[in-house]
Amino acid sequence: MDRVVNETLRMFPIAPFVARQTSKVVELDGKHIPSGTVLFLNFVGVHRSPKYHQDPLTFDPDRFLPDRAAAMHPYSFLPFSSGSRNCIGQPLAWMMVKTLLASILKTYQIRRNKVKRNTSDSISIQYGQEYFVINTIEGLA
Secondary structure, three states, rough: OHHHHHHHHHHOOOOOOOEEEOOOOOOOOOOOOOOEEEEEEEEEHOOOOOOOOOOOOOOOHHHHHHHHOOHHHOOOOOOOOHHHHHOOOOOHHHHHHHHHHHHHHHHHEEEEOOOOOOOOEEEEEOOOOEEEEEEEEOOOO
């Protein structure tokens, strides 16, 4: 479950970017950035960069397998920002996402399918060229 949630947050981060103001002169790539400059950090750009993620537009939860995740650049995955200004609600957010996902998986069957299949007991949601077919365990009401 963690790998799927991480990959979802990599592809669709909660905050696509954040703004930070420099408190002193900063050197970045050989350029001096004055104190008080507002910098925008583009998380979507980092998360979808081929520099940091092989085939970045493909949904691949296995990129978060322990051996592959350990090889990642430490700032190539920033779903809740990082450092001293990271999201204070991160532990609560993780708990809520996992609880919600567990509730969905307890109530619904979700399968991948190549064709759309809407019946009296299922709904299809398209993602790319595939569909996810969703059925309740008891059938749709």
